[in-house]
Amino acid sequence: MKILILDDHSLFSEGLGKILNGHFTGLYLNKFKSIAELKNQKTDFNSYDLFISDIELPGEDIFKLLCSIKLEHPQLPILIISMHNKLSVIKKCKELKVEGYILKDDHELIIKVVENLLSGKEYYSEKVKQTLNILNKKEELLTPKEEEIIALLAKGKNNHEIAEKLFISYNTIKTHRKNINRKLGVTSTGEIVKYYFENYIQ
Amino acid sequence: MLIYTKIGKFLKQSKLNKISRLGPVWMRFCIMLLLIVQSYFAFSGETLTIDSSYQEINLKDYCYHYEDTTNELSINEALKANWNKLTGILAFASNKYVQWIRYNLSNPYNEDMERVIFIPYHHIREIDVYVVTDSSIKNVCKTGIKRLFSDKHIKSIGYPIKIKLEPNQTISVILRLNHLYSPFRATSYLMTNDRVEKVILKNNSLIYFWRGIILFTLIFSLILYWFVRLKLFLYYFFLNMGVGLFIASQIGDYFLFFNIDRTDITSSITFTGSILVILFFPLLINSITPIKERNKVLWKWMYRFIYGMLVFYIITLFPPIRESKIIYFSHFYIMIVSALVFLLQLILLFKSLLYKERNAIPLFIIYSLYVLAVFTDVIFPNIGIAVDSPYVYNSLLIASFIEIFIFMIFMGREALNIYKDRALLLNKQQEHQKEMIVSMVKGQEEERNRAGRELHDSIGANMAIIKQKIGKENKELYKIVSQTIESVRNLSHGLVTPMVKKDEFIDELKEMCHLFSSDELEVHVYFHKWPEIDNTEITNHLYRITQELLQNAAKHSKAQNVYFQFIGENDSNLSLIYEDDGIGFNYSEIIPKGLGLKNIKNRVTLLNGSLQIDSSEQGKGTTIVIEVQY
Numbered sequence: 029m030k031i032l033i034l035d036d037h038s039l040f041s042e043g044l045g046k047i048l049n050g051h052f053t054g055l056y057l058n059k060f061k062s063i064a065e066l067k068n069q070k071t072d073f074n075s076y077d078l079f080i081s082d083i084e085l086p087g088e089d090i091f092k093l094l095c096s097i098k099l100e101h102p103q104l105p106i107l108i109i110s111m112h113n114k115l116s117v118i119k120k121c122k123e124l125k126v127e128g129y130i131l132k133d134d135h136e137l138i139i140k141v142v143e144n145l146l147s148g149k150e151y152y153s154e155k156v157k158q159t160l161n162i163l164n165k166k167e168e169l170l171t172p173k174e175e176e177i178i179a180l181l182a183k184g185k186n187n188h189e190i191a192e193k194l195f196i197s198y199n200t201i202k203t204h205r206k207n208i209n210r211k212l213g214v215t216s217t218g219e220i221v222k223y224y225f226e227n228y229i230q
Numbered sequence: 231m232l233i234y235t236k237i238g239k240f241l242k243q244s245k246l247n248k249i250s251r252l253g254p255v256w257m258r259f260c261i262m263l264l265l266i267v268q269s270y271f272a273f274s275g276e277t278l279t280i281d282s283s284y285q286e287i288n289l290k291d292y293c294y295h296y297e298d299t300t301n302e303l304s305i306n307e308a309l310k311a312n313w314n315k316l317t318g319i320l321a322f323a324s325n326k327y328v329q330w331i332r333y334n335l336s337n338p339y340n341e342d343m344e345r346v347i348f349i350p351y352h353h354i355r356e357i358d359v360y361v362v363t364d365s366s367i368k369n370v371c372k373t374g375i376k377r378l379f380s381d382k383h384i385k386s387i388g389y390p391i392k393i394k395l396e397p398n399q400t401i402s403v404i405l406r407l408n409h410l411y412s413p414f415r416a417t418s419y420l421m422t423n424d425r426v427e428k429v430i431l432k433n434n435s436l437i438y439f440w441r442g443i444i445l446f447t448l449i450f451s452l453i454l455y456w457f458v459r460l461k462l463f464l465y466y467f468f469l470n471m472g473v474g475l476f477i478a479s480q481i482g483d484y485f486l487f488f489n490i491d492r493t494d495i496t497s498s499i500t501f502t503g504s505i506l507v508i509l510f511f512p513l514l515i516n517s518i519t520p521i522k523e524r525n526k527v528l529w530k531w532m533y534r535f536i537y538g539m540l541v542f543y544i545i546t547l548f549p550p551i552r553e554s555k556i557i558y559f560s561h562f563y564i565m566i567v568s569a570l571v572f573l574l575q576l577i578l579l580f581k582s583l584l585y586k587e588r589n590a591i592p593l594f595i596i597y598s599l600y601v602l603a604v605f606t607d608v609i610f611p612n613i614g615i616a617v618d619s620p621y622v623y624n625s626l627l628i629a630s631f632i633e634i635f636i637f638m639i640f641m642g643r644e645a646l647n648i649y650k651d652r653a654l655l656l657n658k659q660q661e662h663q664k665e666m667i668v669s670m671v672k673g674q675e676e677e678r679n680r681a682g683r684e685l686h687d688s689i690g691a692n693m694a695i696i697k698q699k700i701g702k703e704n705k706e707l708y709k710i711v712s713q714t715i716e717s718v719r720n721l722s723h724g725l726v727t728p729m730v731k732k733d734e735f736i737d738e739l740k741e742m743c744h745l746f747s748s749d750e751l752e753v754h755v756y757f758h759k760w761p762e763i764d765n766t767e768i769t770n771h772l773y774r775i776t777q778e779l780l781q782n783a784a785k786h787s788k789a790q791n792v793y794f795q796f797i798g799e800n801d802s803n804l805s806l807i808y809e810d811d812g813i814g815f816n817y818s819e820i821i822p823k824g825l826g827l828k829n830i831k832n833r834v835t836l837l838n839g840s841l842q843i844d845s846s847e848q849g850k851g852t853t854i855v856i857e858v859q860y
Contacts, residue, residue, distance in 0.1 A: 037691055039691075040691065111690055111694070112723075114723070114738075115738065116734040116741070119737055132694040133694045162737075162741055162744040165740070168754075171756070172811075173793070173809050195844070195850035196844045197844045200853050200855055203842075203855050204807075210758065210759070210797065211758055
């Protein structure tokens with residue numbers, strides 16, 4: 029089994045190698061410190077069974093490499109082991125259909141994730157999955173303050189009275205009104221009130 | 231010989247032709263002698279035969295004068311006195327006594343003749359007019375500023391005195407002029423009614439115009455001073471106040487408000503005007519071109535003389551003194567000092583010219599013209615060079631126009647310069663402030679970045695290795711190290727400036743808000759039509775601002791819910807709205823101390839955006855609205 033490891037942190041690569049060798053037999057590991065080095069050696073991705081990489085490679089664009097691997101060698105599973113738990117990074121990896129993503133301190137998961145990936149499955153660690161979930165978080169259209177405002181509007185209060193009641197300045201009320209209009213796609217107070225009665229009164 | 235020619239002339243003009251046919255020679259001779267003797271009393275001196283083709287005649291060539299050293303003579307006594315022909319114009323610079331003037335006028339025609347003796351100068355205390363004929367002495371008119379004006383037909387400057395001559399009559403018009411101890415002038419003109427009316431009208435028009443200009447100038451300079459607070463305008467105001475008072479009192483504007491000037495307040499007003507002019511003219515010039523700097527000694531001495539004038543001024547404010555002999559001496563002092571001051575200023579200006587100070591040349595020319603005008607009006611007449619016209623105040627008025635207009639130009643220039651300088655200064659200040667904010671924020675960013683990267687690269691990575699080496703045996707240590715790695719990750723994440731690509735902004739912020747959420751605080755974030763922003767400065771600042779707001783919320787607000795709204799509009803406006811349900815804070819207390827708030831403010835300023843903070847300590851939460859254009 030040939031595994032390609034790409035990480036500029038050599039101490040980590042060593043450690044990873046040790047763990048993998050400790051579990052799998054007949055492993056051939058090739059370690060690189062940078063994409064440039066990888067390219068220099070004219071690495072043939074087809075000959076590998078797994079590509080493990082870090083996201084943070086100083087001065088180099090890992091996503092470009094991942095993109096080209098996915099295009100040219102779609103059968104090669106990619107595992108990202110990174111310090112970062114950043115939503116944007118993980119999202120990108122997910123979009124690129126990267127098979128595995130774990131964090132550097134999830135080292136107890138390493139064996140499990142490698143096994144999964146080698147058998148064609150995907151594996152994103154829990155923490156990483158939680159991060160991705162942020163994208164799914166659904167928010168209400170109107171904030172509680174805005175709901176209060178339209179409730180008061182439905183009661184016939186004007187901007188000044190609403191400002192007084194909610195302890196907000198008149199200008200802020202006007203901003204809120206503007207935003208409510210934009211969010212609901214309406215222009216008049218009447219439409220706001222209509223929306224209120226349609227959605228908030230059972 | 232003189233008497234013979236006089237008698238000869240007289241014979242020709244008089245009715246003696248008729249008498250010559252009367253009786254025996256001795257009777258004729260006696261009657262003639264009687265008449266001559268009588269006429270000597272009545273008509274001693276040259277007589278003006280009034281030619282009807284002349285509308286206006288200056289009476290200076292026919293003027294006879296007697297100085298009444300007792301100040302108490304009656305008309306009958308005065309008639310017997312020794313009259314002298316007066317050469318030059320009727321100007322009494324040194325005036326210690328009552329002055330008597332007489333004009334002999336004769337009407338060569340066979341019909342009545344109406345004329346007006348017009349005295350254009352207004353400031354004379356008492357004028358008594360007598361008309362002496364062969365048969366009678368009549369007091370025709372009592373006028374002057376100490377007499378009531380309302381029952382005279384005098385509605386103009388000067389004194390138009392109506393006289394009437396019967397056919398072929400010769401009369402003597404005698405004026406008793408009482409203006410003790412103060413210099414005055416009484417040049418008279420003989421005019422037809424029409425001519426007088428025309429002259430008065432012309433005078434009045436010019437005076438109305440002048441009043442308008444002076445009032446406008448005074449108001450204008452006050453307004454300028456109110457707005458620009460440059461001493462120059464204040465001096466200009468007082469100078470023109472002085473000019474206005476001086477001229478107004480000379481032309482009798484006092485009588486616009488009062489009917490009579492019993493104590494000659496007119497003199498005091500004139501003096502006030504002069505004092506103001508002399509006090510403030512040098513100051514005005516000095517603020518346009520620095521003459522004081524160059525000539526400190528001359529300046530000091532000039533003002534010493536002026537302060538002497540001030541002493542006289544205060545003394546002469548008392549009515550009894552105004553008509554006493556003290557005035558006589560003070561007038562001399564004033565005249566000398568005024569001339570000195572004017573000349574000294576000229577010298578000072580000339581020196582400035584030599585040093586090529588700014589504005590010196592135009593000022594020097596103008597000042598010379600001004601001095602010339604003053605001389606023309608004041609000094610030349612006293613020497614005998616007179617302007618032969620009844621518009622005696624014209625030179626004063628025109629000099630004031632020149633002065634007002636020219637200095638207005640200077641003032642306008644100064645005001646403009648001041649405004650330009652202030653605008654420039656304000657601009658510079660604003661720029662400087664902005665630069666300071668930029669460098670502060672940049673410095674902060676760099677520091678944070680350094681710390682964040684350091685944290686992530688060495689500490690974070692090393693911690694991961696430590697964790698690996700510890701292994702699962704030491705559960706407690708393992709847990710601690712895991713948590714530490716988590717903290718380091720979050721910390722470094724927070725510190726490093728996110729190189730947020732335009733399509734990653736929303737995800738980054740969602741993540742940040744998620745990370746800040748905890749059991750105690752839930753953070754909601756909402757995006758509405760948020761565009762992809764190319765400008766990384768904007769995205770970075772917004773990122774940092776949101777971070778700051780979250781940190782404040784976590785540390786201070788005791789809120790349970792925080793709502794972020796990122797709202798984009800179609801017309802390139804972006805709104806960031808923060809709301810929490812916490813305890814609120816006192817803005818005015820926090821704003822000088824709170825670094826976080828200051829940071830937010832700075833960044834909003836750098837983005838040229840607006841910031842609105844609604845918070846009180848009443849536990850009704852905090853709302854912050856930031857609007858930015860991109």
